[in-house]
Amino acid sequence: MKVRALAIVLALISVPAAADKLAPVQQPAVQVTCDLIEIWGSHGKGGMDAAIGKSLASRLTSTLKQTEFKQLSTQSKTIEKKKPTTVKLGKGSATVNLIETVDRSQARITVDFTAAKGIKTSAQQLVSGNDWIVVAANQSKDPNPDAHILAVSCK
Amino acid sequence: MAKPSDIELMQHADGELDERGSAQVRTQIEREADSRTKVESLGQMTELVRGHLEMSADDVPDRRFEAMWREVGHAIDAEAPTGLWARVTSWLDRHRGHLLTGAVSAGAVAAIALMLRPGDPETVVVNTGGGIDVQPAALRLAPVIEDLETPGGNGTVLNIEDDDGHMTVIVVTPADTVEGI
Numbered sequence: 001m002k003v004r005a006l007a008i009v010l011a012l013i014s015v016p017a018a019a020d021k022l023a024p025v026q027q028p029a030v031q032v033t034c035d036l037i038e039i040w041g042s043h044g045k046g047g048m049d050a051a052i053g054k055s056l057a058s059r060l061t062s063t064l065k066q067t068e069f070k071q072l073s074t075q076s077k078t079i080e081k082k083k084p085t086t087v088k089l090g091k092g093s094a095t096v097n098l099i100e101t102v103d104r105s106q107a108r109i110t111v112d113f114t115a116a117k118g119i120k121t122s123a124q125q126l127v128s129g130n131d132w133i134v135v136a137a138n139q140s141k142d143p144n145p146d147a148h149i150l151a152v153s154c155k
Numbered sequence: 156m157a158k159p160s161d162i163e164l165m166q167h168a169d170g171e172l173d174e175r176g177s178a179q180v181r182t183q184i185e186r187e188a189d190s191r192t193k194v195e196s197l198g199q200m201t202e203l204v205r206g207h208l209e210m211s212a213d214d215v216p217d218r219r220f221e222a223m224w225r226e227v228g229h230a231i232d233a234e235a236p237t238g239l240w241a242r243v244t245s246w247l248d249r250h251r252g253h254l255l256t257g258a259v260s261a262g263a264v265a266a267i268a269l270m271l272r273p274g275d276p277e278t279v280v281v282n283t284g285g286g287i288d289v290q291p292a293a294l295r296l297a298p299v300i301e302d303l304e305t306p307g308g309n310g311t312v313l314n315i316e317d318d319d320g321h322m323t324v325i326v327v328t329p330a331d332t333v334e335g336i
Contacts, residue, residue: 134322
């Protein structure tokens with residue numbers, strides 16, 4: 001009887017302690033998917049590249065001085081939280097880092113853009129899903145400079 | 156001392172009197188022949204009855220005793236389970252305590268083994284598909300630039316809001332360079 005009771009007590013004590021040593025807790029990955037569109041803006045007559053989406057195209061036209069926009073590259077990357085992802089562009093590179101997501105509808109990200117001629121920009125922004133961050137690096141101080149443009153949208 | 160009654164003589168003969176009473180009766184028996192005769196008669200009668208009972212027991216045939224034991228055995232066997240399943244459940248009932256002890260002990264050993272085993276250093280990350288929810292344009296919060304660095308250049312920030320949502324435009328212009336200085 002004593003042996004039986006001891007065995008039962010031992011089992012009751014051991015099971016909860018062993019629970020921590022069971023298969024490691026699996027944490028769901030926090031990540032976003034970002035679209036990176038590289039564009040070259042100039043002062044030509046070519047207008048807007050048809051490959052650029054209408055929503056982005058109209059905004060670029062209304063915001064920037066350039067009159068001709070040509071898409072150089074487009075990529076879609078899944079970026080995990082706190083795992084900066086570097087993307088090689090046609091004329092430069094960009095590193096996107098997801099710091100955190102906020103309220104499941106916003107992302108706090110940093111965009112480090114190394115444009116043509118080595119012009120660097122680093123921006124940290126809290127942005128909603130499908131909204132755009134555009135960095136336009138003018139290539140000179142001329143009145144009508146070309147611009148190396150990077151547009152980033154995450155969801 | 157008064158003459159002992161017949162009942163006292165019978166109790167004395169059967170050893171039912173205490174020491175004091177028995178001593179008194181013995182004293183009277185030694186004095187009175189009548190009492191002595193009665194006690195002797197009682198003793199003889201007792202011997203006759205015992206002898207008769209023993210002789211009666213010896214007269215019971217062995218076959219009858221054997222038949223009695225057979226009946227006892229049959230009664231025991233009648234309670235024994237018949238059939239395979241009945242025998243299995245009967246065995247389990249008899250050994251239930253031992254089985255329970257064994258099962259609990261096995262569970263305790265397994266738990267201890269889990270505790271002592273080396274931990275798996277790898278943590279499996281589950282890709283849930285993640286992402287952030289895309290709200291309707293009208294419900295999205297305005298973006299907030301928390302930090303901006305434009306080394307070697309000047310930055311201008313423009314915020315646009317329309318039916319398609321928000322867009323932040325950062326225009327970077329190279330800083331002035333003075334040649335020859």
